[in-house]
Amino acid sequence: MSKLNINPPRDRETKGVVDGPHIILECSACGVPLVDCWITKPNFDIETKIQAECPYCGDHSFEETINGGFHLGITDHTILIDQIIDENNKVFIETAKGAKPWPNKQ
Numbered sequence: 175m176s177k178l179n180i181n182p183p184r185d186r187e188t189k190g191v192v193d194g195p196h197i198i199l200e201c202s203a204c205g206v207p208l209v210d211c212w213i214t215k216p217n218f219d220i221e222t223k224i225q226a227e228c229p230y231c232g233d234h235s236f237e238e239t240i241n242g243g244f245h246l247g248i249t250d251h252t253i254l255i256d257q258i259i260d261e262n263n264k265v266f267i268e269t270a271k272g273a274k275p276w277p278n279k280q
């Protein structure tokens with residue numbers, strides 16, 4: 175057995191993390207994709223309610239319930255500014271206009 179038989183650190187960093195589904199929060203009024211919610215720990219026993227504000231029309235997304243651990247990402251049209259967690263463990267995400275304008279010009 176080689177003395178150099180070392181486990182690559184990647185094994186530990188990625189333990190329990192999977193490339194799960196993406197849930198895109200869209201504005202309920204103008205339809206712009208606001209937040210990319212990427213589920214990476216579907217077996218993590220936590221439920222989070224999440225909602226995002228729209229930087230284009232001032233409305234917001236519908237509330238989504240996310241099961242498991244997740245990462246939040248930007249979209250082509252928004253960036254993430256801040257997140258506020260209320261007493262009911264609901265996350266409200268503040269966004270700003272991103273790289274591409276909305277509505278999408280074809």
Ligand SMILES: [Zn+2]
Pocket residue numbers: 201202203204205206228229230231232233234
């Ligand atoms: Zn909107």
